[in-house]
Amino acid sequence: xxxxxxxxxxxxxxxxxxxxxxxxxxxxxxxxxxxxxxxxxxxxxxxxxxxxxxxxxxxxxxxxxxxxxxxxxxxxxxxxxxxxxxxxxxxxxxxxxxxxxxxxxxxxxxxx
Amino acid sequence: xxxxxxxxxxxxxxxxxxxxxxxxxxxxxxxxxxxxxxxxxxxxxxxxxxxxxxxxxxxxxxxxxxxxxxxxxxxxxxxxxxxxxxxxxxxxxxxxxxxxxxxxxxxxxxxxxxxxxxxxxxxxxxxxxxxxxxxxxxxxxxxxxxxxxxxxxxxxxxxxxxxxxxxxxxxxxxxxxxxxxxxxxxxxxxxxxxxxxxxxxxxxxxxxxxxxxxxxxxxxxxxxxxxxxxxxxxxxxxxxxxxxxxxxxxxxxxxxxxxxxxxxxxxxxxxxxxxxxxxxxxxxxxxxxxxxxxxxxxxxxxxxxxxxxxxxxxxxxxxxxxxxxxxxxxxxxxxxxxxxxxxxxxxxxxxxxxxxxxxxxxxxxxxxxxxxxxxxxxxxxxxxxxxxxxxxxxxxxxxxxxxxxxxxxxxxxxxxxxxxxxxxxxxxxxxxxxx
Numbered sequence: 001x002x003x004x005x006x007x008x009x010x011x012x013x014x015x016x017x018x019x020x021x022x023x024x025x026x027x028x029x030x031x032x033x034x035x036x037x038x039x040x041x042x043x044x045x046x047x048x049x050x051x052x053x054x055x056x057x058x059x060x061x062x063x064x065x066x067x068x069x070x071x072x073x074x075x076x077x078x079x080x081x082x083x084x085x086x087x088x089x090x091x092x093x094x095x096x097x098x099x100x101x102x103x104x105x106x107x108x109x110x111x112x
Numbered sequence: 113x114x115x116x117x118x119x120x121x122x123x124x125x126x127x128x129x130x131x132x133x134x135x136x137x138x139x140x141x142x143x144x145x146x147x148x149x150x151x152x153x154x155x156x157x158x159x160x161x162x163x164x165x166x167x168x169x170x171x172x173x174x175x176x177x178x179x180x181x182x183x184x185x186x187x188x189x190x191x192x193x194x195x196x197x198x199x200x201x202x203x204x205x206x207x208x209x210x211x212x213x214x215x216x217x218x219x220x221x222x223x224x225x226x227x228x229x230x231x232x233x234x235x236x237x238x239x240x241x242x243x244x245x246x247x248x249x250x251x252x253x254x255x256x257x258x259x260x261x262x263x264x265x266x267x268x269x270x271x272x273x274x275x276x277x278x279x280x281x282x283x284x285x286x287x288x289x290x291x292x293x294x295x296x297x298x299x300x301x302x303x304x305x306x307x308x309x310x311x312x313x314x315x316x317x318x319x320x321x322x323x324x325x326x327x328x329x330x331x332x333x334x335x336x337x338x339x340x341x342x343x344x345x346x347x348x349x350x351x352x353x354x355x356x357x358x359x360x361x362x363x364x365x366x367x368x369x370x371x372x373x374x375x376x377x378x379x380x381x382x383x384x385x386x387x388x389x390x391x392x393x394x395x396x397x398x399x400x401x402x403x404x405x406x407x408x409x410x411x412x413x414x415x416x417x418x419x420x421x422x423x424x425x426x427x428x429x430x431x432x433x434x435x436x437x438x439x440x441x442x443x444x445x446x447x448x449x450x451x452x453x454x455x456x457x458x459x460x461x462x463x464x465x466x467x468x469x470x471x472x473x474x475x476x477x478x479x480x481x482x483x484x485x486x487x488x489x490x491x492x493x494x495x496x497x498x499x500x501x502x503x504x505x506x507x508x509x510x511x512x513x514x515x516x517x518x519x520x521x522x523x524x525x526x527x528x529x530x531x532x533x534x535x536x537x538x539x540x541x542x543x544x545x546x547x
Contacts, residue, residue, distance in 0.1 A: 045405040046339035047412060047464070048452030 001096040001109060002070040006061045007033065007089040008081040013059045019080040020063070023073060027112070029062040039087035058089060064096050064112050146236060146371025153379065154241035157365020160358045161248035165192045167354030168255035172262060173540070174348030175411065175463045179530025180263045181343055181540030187258045187267065191274045195251035198279035201225055203250055204243055206283035208291045218294035221287050236369065245365060249309050252362070253282045256313025259463035261320050263340075264327050264527050267535055269520040276510050277316055285312055285499045300495035301487040304366035306426030306476035307496050312503045314470025317461070319507035323515055326460030328527050337455045340462075343540075345410055352414040356390050359421045363428040382428045386421065389428075389440025393420020396444030404448065412451065415464045416444035419472035426476040430483040439479055443472040470500075 008016060013030065020028060034055035041054040065073055074091055082088055101111035169188035176184050202223055205213075209221030228239045254274045261270060286308045288295040302308050332338055342348060363386045369375040397416025401409040420440030424431070431439060450467030459466070477496050481487040514520050521527075526534035533539060 045407065045409065046341055047409060047455075048405075048448075049337035049339045049455060051339045 001099060001112060002065055002067060003094040003096045004061070004063050004065060004070065004074060004077070004091065005094070006074075006077045006081070006091040007035065007058045008061065008077070009083065009087065009089060010057055010059045012081045012083075013061075016061065016077055016080045019076050020073065023076050024069070025063060025065065025073065027063065031060045031062075033058050033060045037087070037090065056087060064099055066109050066112070146369075147238070149370040149376075150237035150368070151241040153365050153367070153370040154237060154245040157361035158241065158245040158248050160361025160365070161245070161252065162358075164248070164252055164355050164358030164362065165255060167351045167356075167358055168252075168259065169351065170347045170354060171351030171414070172259045172463055174344040174346070174351060175259070175342035176262045177340060177530070178343035178541055179532055179539075181532065182538050183267065183531035183535050184258070184262055185540070186536065187262075187270060188255065190267070190271050191254045191258055191278075192251050194271060194274045195254050195278040196247055198275055199247045199250045199283070200243075202279040203283035204228075204246065206280065206291075207246065207250075207287045209287065211292075214293075218292075218297060219288070220284060221291060236371065249286075249305060249362075250278050250282050253309050253313040253316070254278050256310065256465050256469050257317045257320060260317035260461045260465045261324055262462040263531065264521055265320070265324055266518075266520055266522055267531075269514045269518055272514060273316075273320070273507070273510055277507070281316065281503055281506050281510075282309075282312060285502050288499070289495070295495045295498065298494065299487065299491050301480050301484055301492065302426045302477060302495065303428055303480075304363045304425045306422055306473045307499050310422045310425060310469040311473030311477065311496065312499055314466050314468075314473060315500050315503040316507040317465050318459070318470060319504050320511050320520075321459055321461060321466075323508065323511045324521055326458055327462075328524060330460045331455075331458050337452075342411070348411065348414055352417055355418060356387075356421065359386055359390070359425075362386075363425055367429070378429055384433060385428045385431055385436035386424055388433050388436040389420040389424035389443070390417045391420070392437045392440035393417050393423065393444035393447075396420075396441040397448050400445055400448045411464070412448055415447045415451065415468050418468045419443035419447040422469055422472040423476040423479070425473075427480040427484050430485075432483075435483050439476070442479075443475055446472050446475055 006016075010032070017028065034057050036055055039056050041052050041056070043050055043052055045051075061077070063073070070093060074093060077091055098107060099109075099111040100107050165188065169185055172184045172188065173181050202225075205224055205226035206221040208226070209215075213222045214220065215222060226243075228243045254277055257273070257277065258270065286305075287293045289300055289302055289308055290296070305312075327340065329338055330340065360383050364379045364382045367375055367379045367382060370379055394413050394417035397413045397419075398408055401407070401412045420443045423439050423443030423446075424436050428436070447464065447467045450471045451461075451464050454461055454466060461467070474496055477492050478489065480492055481489050511520060522531060522535065
């Protein structure tokens with residue numbers, strides 16, 4: 001099993017969810033996050049005082065999937081979330097040792 | 113619009129036969145009608161100004177960070193209740209001693225609750241309506257202070273200051289003008305309180321903030337100003353619109369009479385001018401922030417509208433609509449420059465009350481002679497300085513005593529954590545933070 005972690009632009013979330021559902025994904029964890037990467041921050045003015053916004057809002061997706069579909073799903077996310085402009089986000093893939101479905105006690109790929 | 117004019121007339125004609133029987137019924141005499149309309153003006157004006165307390169509460173709730181919202185709302189409720197009681201107990205009689213009741217002639221009135229029962233035949237209005245109306249102005253003065261000192265002043269020392277402000281400081285300085293004291297004898301002119309209410313509140317706030325100091329982290333060691341954006345711009349905007357609405361009562365009912373055609377026309381002109389000044393203040397701030405910062409700053413636009421209102425308050429009757437426009441617009445411009453200027457002086461005014469009420473209050477007071485006959489720039493300045501100095505010095509003394517006796521500032525830890533959890537143990541948005 002693989003854990004796919006993807007950070008994407010918030011407005012892309014719905015599109016990515018649809019694409020993943022079409023590709024057969026049955027579960028997804030979503031968190032609103034802030035961070036910085038190549039996009040870094042920008043300057044704003046509030047009541048006459050300049051300040052730097054260091055962190056940009058993003059959405060983080062986490063999904064655990066079977067080994068044989070991981071590459072395909074990464075491709076789906078990457079294609080759907082892409083705008084071609086700076087700040088589109090990143091995708092990481094990690095190995096997962098075990099998964100358990102709490103309700104039934106199923107383990108491994110049966111649980112995801 | 114024109115169509116509507118004929119409807120009441122048609123209705124009246126239709127009703128004439130049925131009214132025949134009532135012809136003999138007693139009609140109110142002119143004097144009684146005058147009494148009724150004057151009283152009505154005070155009551156309507158009074159509850160409009162009362163509603164400004166809600167405006168201040170929402171404006172301040174929106175401009176403080178979410179960790180201090182409950183405390184700010186508590187201060188606003190507390191100060192209004194205290195103002196209402198203190199104005200009855202001491203303030204009203206200090207402010208309006210009447211002939212022969214001054215303890216120091218023209219300077220200090222009588223300290224004792226004043227009877228507000230009316231000898232109906234005697235006056236042009238109900239005394240209770242006057243008390244109700246004037247009380248709201250006293251509470252407004254206190255509301256101005258709470259915004260400046262937000263996010264770090266302790267609840268109880270602040271409320272004790274409000275006791276002194278609403279019982280003594282405000283009524284004393286207001287008696288100098290509206291109570292028939294020495295400033296009115298000099299020819300000073302302040303129709304609805306650019307100086308008496310707004311600048312006075314601003315001076316009390318200034319004294320407090322100097323003793324209190326800025327919020328932790330507001331001014332970085334390298335001299336940078338660190339913005340601390342407020343928790344809710346929708347609330348701040350609602351608060352500003354509420355204040356704008358309340359101001360019609362604040363200025364309009366300060367005509368103090370509605371029993372003649374001239375008076376009711378004056379009230380209507382004041383409404384129109386008041387609205388124009390607010391609109392011009394908002395537009396001026398809108399354009400100026402766009403030009404200066406390349407982006408409009410809503411918080412400045414809100415302050416700009418309020419500064420326009422404060423600017424027209426000293427003389428809302430005499431200017432033309434164009435006069436109200438430029439007077440209000442200058443108020444809006446003043447705010448956009450005064451806010452960063454105060455930050456340069458490291459005076460941390462959370463909601464911009466000092467630029468809006470003190471600085472624009474000075475402008476509004478100063479500009480009165482342009483449109484009002486019988487006033488002079490020199491007398492306007494003397495009046496402003498006299499009231500400003502008295503309020504600033506007395507407030508400074510009271511805050512200094514409070515600081516020495518009980519401390520006026522929360523601990524560093526409490527300030528960082530937020531006053532809502534440390535002072536009250538009650539958060540404004542508990543579900544949001546705890547899930």
